[in-house]
Amino acid sequence: MYSFEEETWDSADDESPIPTDPQTSPPHFAAIPYTPSLFDDLPVELVASIFSHLSRSTAANDQEHSKIALLLSSVSKRFRSIAAITSDLWTTIVIPPLNKSIEHVPKYVARSATLPLDVIINLLPLVPAYQRRGVFKKRLSSLEPERHRWSTLHLHFPKQWKDISSVLPDELPNLKDFRIECEGLGWGVMMCTTTAQRLTRLETVCVNLDWQNISWGSLEELQVNYVNCDEEYWQAFLETIRLNVQLRVFKIKALRKEGQTHHHALPTPPIVLPNLHTLHVTKMISGNLVGQLLAILDAPRLRELVISGAGHQTSAEWSFQATPFHFPALERLLLRDIPGAVQVVRQSLQWAPSVKHFAIISRGQASSACGPILRGLVKPENTYQLRLESLTTRGIQPHGIKIPLEEGRLGVVSQALVINIHIDDIALDGWAKEDEFEDMERAMAWLKKHVTVKLWGQPSGTRYRTWDAVQRRAWKEHEDAGSAGILQSVWPLGILR
Incomplete structure (x- = not known):
């Protein structure tokens, strides 16, 4: 039987004095002398x-950064003092x-002076x-008296309006650049009766302008x-193009309305644009309208022509009409995902003998059967000959490029001719046979010997790039090929994005 001694909790021996907080003095920090930073030594012009x-970055144009200049001026006294005397820092005004x-x-308007x-x-x-x-006119009340200073205008709205000029000034006498952007594509026609006699650049996104009343x-x-x-x-749009004889750059992307019947192009008088040097017709515009x-x-100075179709559309409805074009000064020609393009180009190259840079891009799987595309561009009996400086391809294997080069259909074969081949076109899938890899290797060896690849x-x-890689299932070789296949200097790459 166990016995427990009773503990005495209030005995004097067990009591300890309650500790008290010592008297402590606040910490002492030595004053650090101010040392001017290198930023303070920068010239006013550089700051x-x-x-x-x-303030003019992409973020500054975002609707969430409408006060970016004010925010930046509060970063430091240096910024604030320089911003106060630099009017051109306040010329981008965002209405959120x-x-x-x-x-x-109002601060931006005042600080931008007369710029x-x-x-x-x-x-x-x-x-x-x-x-x-009423709502948006009120928000523009401080800007409307300065309408003579508006140089560029970017309108952004969620749904197409019937008349966008209802919230704009009646006249913008010095407007030069106008961008109208809608978040969703509408099927109606939008009016804009605002007068802008000095406008030189217009860009619309998902907006069907009333071209007859501008x-x-x-x-x-x-x-x-x-x-x-x-x-x-389309006919009203062509008439607008005809009236703008000073046009230098023309780019159009179009969509077909669902359920709409196929277009039948009506007889149209010629459109003469003597200064046009760039024409892009891209993405899902009906083929006969392109033709x-x-x-x-009639564009005697056209230098660059880009025609791109819908990659998934292969029916004859989207192919070109066999109508030749007449561009004697054409230097750059790019065709992408266009069924029937060969027939058009074949009939037209005699009217465009100055083509130096040619690109034909297909997003389908590469095949040597695509070789006839290049062979068909120039018939042997033709008296003219291309003088290409560069050829850029996708969807055509090396064998399909080698044959027309051997036959002299694509110009003089020399190291001065640059052939840009897509990385996918020098590789085969795992189902390819050994002789297919041998043909590809022989074609690549010939190309590297005679031209610059x-x-x-x-x-x-x-x-896979080799038959040995297929046998070994060398997946890593595919990755290595990709890392070596990035080329930024190829002409078409900038316009394919």
Whole structure:
């Protein structure tokens, strides 16, 4: 039987004095002398340049960065003092969506003095039509008296309006650059009656402008992206192009309306554009309209022609009409995902003998059967000969390039001729046979001996460069091929993105 001694909790022996906090003095920090930074030694001009670069960055044009210049000027006294005397740092004025304040706008207007303004207007969120004019006109009240200073204008709204000029000044006398961007493609026609006689550049995105009722100057650059291109709209659009004889750059992307019947091109008088040097017709525009445009276009100074179709569309409906084009000064020609393109180019090369850089791009799987595309460009009986400086391909294996070069159909074969081959086209899948790899290796050896071969692009799948790699399942060789296949200097790459 166990016995426990009773513990005494209140005995004097067990009591300990309660500790008290010692009297401590606050820590002492030695004063650190101020040492001017290298930033303080920078010239005023350089600091102003840094400020300008930051305030004009892509982020500065975003609707969430409408006050970027004010924020930057609060970073340091140096920035603030320089910003106060540098007017051109305040020339980009962003009108944010309705839930954002516009108190900064009068400050920008005042500090920009009399300099031209770059105006970005976000007509967001979606407001009922009967309220739009009153709501957005009020937000633009501090900017409208400065309409003579508007140099560039970017409109951004969620859905196409019937009349965008209802919130704009009646006249923008010095506007030169106008971008109209809608978040969703509409099928109606949008009016814009604002007068801009000095406008030289226009870009639209998902907007069907009423081309018959615009009062703008003679455009030098026109970009139309994603429109409902029915026959009536197309004819009105062509008439607008015909009137802008100073046009230098013309780019169009178009969509077909669902359920719309195939276009039948109507007889159209020629369009004479003596200064046009760049023409891009890309993405899902009906093939016969492309043929019509090329046939009626008289552009003696055209240097660059890019025609791109919808990669998934292979029906004859999207192919070219066999109508030759007449561009005697053409130097750069790019065709991408266009069924029937060979017939057009074959009939037209005699009218474009100056082509120096040619690219034919197909996003389908590479095959030597694509070789006839290049062979068919120039018939043996033709009296003219191409003088290419570069050839860029995708979807054509080396064997399909070697044969027309041997036959002299693509110009003089020498090391001065640069052949840019996509990295996918010098590799085969695991189902290929040994003789296919041997043909590819022989063709590549011939090309490297007679011309300058460069690789471009990134590999899109698991492929092999040698038969030995197939046998060993050397997956790593495919990765190595991709890392060696990046080429930034190829001409078409910049316009394929």
